[in-house]
Amino acid sequence: MVFKKLMQAMGVGGPSVETVLTNPNCRPGGQLEGRIQVLGGDHPVDIEYVAVGLVTRVEVESGDSEYDTNQEFHRLPVTGAFPLAAGQRYDIPFRCDVPWETPITDLYGRHLTGMTMGLRTELEVARAVDKGDLDPVAVHPLPAQERVLDALVRLGFRFTRADVERGRIHGVHQTLPFYQEIEFYPAPQYARAINQLELTFVATPQHLQIVLEIDKRGGVFTEGRDAFGRFNVDYASADRTDWAAQLDAWLRQSIQQRGLFF
Structure with missing residues (x-):
């Protein structure tokens, strides 16, 4: 075309x-x-x-x-x-x-x-x-990025929108002055604890950095807060990783550490 x-x-x-x-x-x-x-x-x-x-x-x-x-x-x-x-x-x-x-x-x-x-x-x-x-x-996404996105879809997350924000992510090496956030509605099994999930990829020729941010729902006695996760993998490892299992484990651990439950 x-x-x-x-x-x-x-x-x-x-x-x-x-x-x-x-x-x-x-x-x-x-x-x-x-x-x-x-x-x-x-x-x-x-x-x-x-x-x-x-x-x-x-x-x-x-x-x-x-x-x-x-x-x-x-x-x-x-x-x-x-x-x-x-x-x-x-x-x-x-x-x-x-x-x-x-x-x-x-x-x-x-x-x-x-x-x-x-x-x-x-x-x-x-x-x-x-x-x-x-x-x-x-x-279009790299194969490793596609595997992560596929895993979120299999877990039940639904894409809502994406944007690009000027600035830098703490602790992540960037060569461009901005980063992309891909936003998802929570999967049903996390919906009581999570408002939204945001995913950022920062790729290099050698490895892929994956940054996750979850906007948590507040309870009667607690405030809603954000939680962050970061994964740094080479492309061969990314292709061999069970991303659905890894992302589910991180989400559950993060939610429970904040005293929130499903």
Whole structure:
């Protein structure tokens, strides 16, 4: 499936740009490939550069308020300066790495509610920068991430939404300035003790960090509190782990340690 973008750059008569992705589907740690077609307008121009960047929507907390913003988190310069004659066509192939910590946007053929991800092409002519619209990109989970998500579904958790939050998780090494939270409604067997479960993946080439947060229900004499769990596994171990059993054991232990019961 090919996504195309056609934008008019730098006003009437200027060059136009069409970006074609070979395949908009990818995984963290993978690559996106395609080509950029720059077509000269009515007059010759000097192109300063062409670049592509991965962009996602990020939630930012500022004081007592929150707002969403589009944030570029990976950038690839595709060309330097070159002259473009009137009507000239200039084809530029590219291959863009997808960072390991890139948030997931699609699961089992379904787009995750709350997620925005795309590749943006940027072109500069005469110090005027034109940032085009986003070509949609679908980021699918790594096999190890899929095993964890499968386990939650088998336990009875139901996906509700996902978002990306600016900031860092205490005790977790991150290379990107944000992290994704995938939110689930509790499975029936935990519903009396848990309001919500949030899952975060932080992947590297060697291992996968899995961070869980549960929002606990308060009782008559107790406040509702959050509890955190963190698992750090290499990919071979992740594939051999019985995640349904491990997650169930952690959830039950965490709930009981707080004096809550099923």
